[in-house]
Amino acid sequence: MIEMQNINRVYDTGRVKVHALRDVNLHIKEGELIAIMGPSGSGKSTLMNVIGCLDTPTSGRYSLDGKAVNDLDDNDLADIRNRKIGFVFQSFNLLSYASAFENVELPLIFMGMSTAKRKQRVTEMLARVGLADRMDHKPNELSGGQQQRVAIARALANHPRIILADEPTGNLDSASGKEILQLFLDLWKAGNTIIMITHDPSISENCERIIHLKDGMIENGAV
Amino acid sequence: MFFKNLLQLFRDVRNQKLRTFLTLFGIIWGSVAIILLLTVGDGLYSVSKKAAHGMGESICIMWPGRTSVAYEGFPRGRYIRFRETDAEILRSQVSEIELISPEYSRGVQVRVGKEYYSADLSAVYPEFQQMRNVIPEAGGRFINLLDLKYRRRVVFIGDEVEKDLFGAGKGLGQNIFINSIPFKVIGVLKKKIQSSNYNGPDGGRIIIPASTYQGIFGDRYISNMVYRAFDVKLTKQMIDRVYAVLAKVHRFDPADREALAIWDSTGMDQFFDTFFGGFSVFLGIVGCMTLIVGGIGVSNIMNVVVEERTREIGIKKALGAKNRLILGQYIIETLLVTGFGGFLGFVISFGIVSLVNLLNLQDYIGVLRISPLVAFVTIVILSLIGFIAGWFPARRAANLDPVMAIRG
Ligand SMILES: Nc1ncnc2c1ncn2[C@@H]1O[C@H](COP(=O)(O)OP(=O)(O)OP(=O)(O)O)[C@@H](O)[C@H]1O
Ligand SMILES: [Mg+2]
Numbered sequence: 001m002i003e004m005q006n007i008n009r010v011y012d013t014g015r016v017k018v019h020a021l022r023d024v025n026l027h028i029k030e031g032e033l034i035a036i037m038g039p040s041g042s043g044k045s046t047l048m049n050v051i052g053c054l055d056t057p058t059s060g061r062y063s064l065d066g067k068a069v070n071d072l073d074d075n076d077l078a079d080i081r082n083r084k085i086g087f088v089f090q091s092f093n094l095l096s097y098a099s100a101f102e103n104v105e106l107p108l109i110f111m112g113m114s115t116a117k118r119k120q121r122v123t124e125m126l127a128r129v130g131l132a133d134r135m136d137h138k139p140n141e142l143s144g145g146q147q148q149r150v151a152i153a154r155a156l157a158n159h160p161r162i163i164l165a166d167e168p169t170g171n172l173d174s175a176s177g178k179e180i181l182q183l184f185l186d187l188w189k190a191g192n193t194i195i196m197i198t199h200d201p202s203i204s205e206n207c208e209r210i211i212h213l214k215d216g217m218i219e220n221g222a223v
Numbered sequence: 224m225f226f227k228n229l230l231q232l233f234r235d236v237r238n239q240k241l242r243t244f245l246t247l248f249g250i251i252w253g254s255v256a257i258i259l260l261l262t263v264g265d266g267l268y269s270v271s272k273k274a275a276h277g278m279g280e281s282i283c284i285m286w287p288g289r290t291s292v293a294y295e296g297f298p299r300g301r302y303i304r305f306r307e308t309d310a311e312i313l314r315s316q317v318s319e320i321e322l323i324s325p326e327y328s329r330g331v332q333v334r335v336g337k338e339y340y341s342a343d344l345s346a347v348y349p350e351f352q353q354m355r356n357v358i359p360e361a362g363g364r365f366i367n368l369l370d371l372k373y374r375r376r377v378v379f380i381g382d383e384v385e386k387d388l389f390g391a392g393k394g395l396g397q398n399i400f401i402n403s404i405p406f407k408v409i410g411v412l413k414k415k416i417q418s419s420n421y422n423g424p425d426g427g428r429i430i431i432p433a434s435t436y437q438g439i440f441g442d443r444y445i446s447n448m449v450y451r452a453f454d455v456k457l458t459k460q461m462i463d464r465v466y467a468v469l470a471k472v473h474r475f476d477p478a479d480r481e482a483l484a485i486w487d488s489t490g491m492d493q494f495f496d497t498f499f500g501g502f503s504v505f506l507g508i509v510g511c512m513t514l515i516v517g518g519i520g521v522s523n524i525m526n527v528v529v530e531e532r533t534r535e536i537g538i539k540k541a542l543g544a545k546n547r548l549i550l551g552q553y554i555i556e557t558l559l560v561t562g563f564g565g566f567l568g569f570v571i572s573f574g575i576v577s578l579v580n581l582l583n584l585q586d587y588i589g590v591l592r593i594s595p596l597v598a599f600v601t602i603v604i605l606s607l608i609g610f611i612a613g614w615f616p617a618r619r620a621a622n623l624d625p626v627m628a629i630r631g
Binding site for chain 2: 049052054055074075078079080081082083087089093094095106107110111154158
């Protein structure tokens with residue numbers, strides 16, 4: 001479902017040009033569980049952002065579900081992020097002033113779902129990550145692991161087929177990290193495509209495929 | 224969610240008390256400036272117009288003139304004077320004329336008891352009242368058709384005359400002597416503001432029926448005529464007809480405009496409208512400037528708000544919020560801030576207007592009233608400024624690069 005050919009992402013900072021991705025070729029099939037690894041600055045986040053249509057490549061061809069992403073405008077990209085992709089970030093990225101319920105509700109609002117349906121869906125999602133009793137809590141009233149579970153519920157809310165997670169356990173203690181990993185494994189078993197960035201071998205060893213990045217190039221795991 | 228955004232806005236406002244206060248102050252000050260300037264402009268306009276209409280509304284006053292061209296054997300420089308009968312001729316032959324009155328006038332000595340007093344005397348028809356806005360104090364009346372028919376010795380006196388002769392409010396029903404002939408005071412002029420006049424303001428005038436005057440003084444000619452068209456728009460046409468009709472009666476060239484001296488007071492109204500129109504625009508611009516300064520403040524605060532919420536905007540975009548949604552959110556927030564300031568501006572303006580109305584300045588600025596037009600104009604300008612002030616920060620927010628924004 002993900003096809004990349006000669007993808008380059010160059011940051012032009014004025015004085016120097018940073019080559020964050022160099023001629024990346026990548027194929028990912030539906031239902032895969034993938035870990036992306038590599039040293040800091042190797043381009044892992046950049047690759048993930050390009051996959052998630054949050055960033056656009058400087059050159060190269062990228063097609064998602066057989067559709068060329070290069071030709072899409074901001075509006076279409078927003079739709080793709082809303083319906084096909086679920087993002088989970090290292091720092092959770094919840095809205096601090098909104099409750100767990102309201103955070104999970106966001107992508108549903110952007111999708112245009114009715115209030116009644118939203119209520120049902122949000123409740124279902126929070127129950128799935130084991131936070132049915134924390135719906136009205138603000139992020140600062142939740143533990144790190146709980147916050148990340150809210151973020152996962154939010155990523156899952158629109159039933160996307162691809163979950164992208166950028167170091168989802170990076171800010172968590174090992175016990176919470178294990179819980180989160182288990183959640184991802186369950187999702188994978190349920191048929192989702194999951195791509196995780198991680199530095200932690202105990203996480204990547206659970207994945208069927210590992211992509212190694214170095215200096216913006218894929219060392220192995222491209223196919 | 225919209226409600227949530229509002230709450231968030233209030234939270235921002237609370238965190239930015241001073242800045243928000245200053246910004247709101249700018250908007251409030253600006254809207255108060257616009258509303259008050261326009262309202263006072265309105266007041267000045269209506270007072271001036273009323274004063275101008277103290278002499279009469281849309282009337283023409285016609286005096287004798289002198290021909291400037293020779294005509295049918297008559298030399299130029301001939302005096303054209305009219306008699307009372309000319310008024311009747313005009314009434315029957317100029318269909319545009321709604322009301323007409325001849326006016327005899329002269330200065331006279333008035334005696335009350337042993338006191339003498341000099342006053343301007345006019346002698347007219349009852350129609351004079353309506354044309355010249357001569358309104359009697361309660362209890363009194365102007366001369367009527369019966370007075371005219373029976374040559375009654377009745378007199379209508381100006382408020383100044385009353386004050387000098389009898390003291391304010393004591394004139395009605397008294398007798399005064401004009402040329403040693405007793406006249407009964409049937410009415411006293413209700414005080415009026417009159418910014419223009421011919422031979423003296425009405426406050427110092429005494430008025431008697433034209434027929435009574437004729438019986439006493441026997442003047443051959445009247446001093447002037449006052450008339451009015453059915454519709455202001457017919458005035459020019461009416462004047463042309465007056466020239467044509469009187470030219471035939473008095474045998475002068477109908478194209479000779481100097482044969483009759485006509486003061487068309489409708490020209491004054493046009494001047495007032497143009498002048499005050501310009502004045503209002505000027506005041507509006509002054510108010511606008513103030514409001515624009517306030518608008519710049521709002522734009523500034525919204526920029527700060529966007530700055531502080533960069534990360535949130537990035538998160539929303541990552542979750543699939545479209546640019547136009549974010550654009551709309553910030554424009555609406557700006558409009559709310561502006562609207563709130565404007566609302567307070569309106570409240571304060573109403574307060575100030577009510578206070579000013581208590582101050583007895585009616586003679587100068589009239590009774591102030593925030594007209595629907597002023598309110599409408601202010602709201603339009605406010606919305607426009609709010610929209611522009613919101614547009615730039617909102618567009619910045621909408622166009623943020625999500626990756627950079629999330630990083631904060
Ligand atoms: N906005 C940017 N402007 C300039 N250079 C950037 C920008 N974003 C990333 N880079 C550069 O691109 C390269 C790849 O960055 P990226 O964030 O993808 O690395 P990473 O593998 O995710 O590292 P980490 O493990 O530390 O998160 C780095 O050299 C980084 O400095
Ligand atoms: Mg990274």
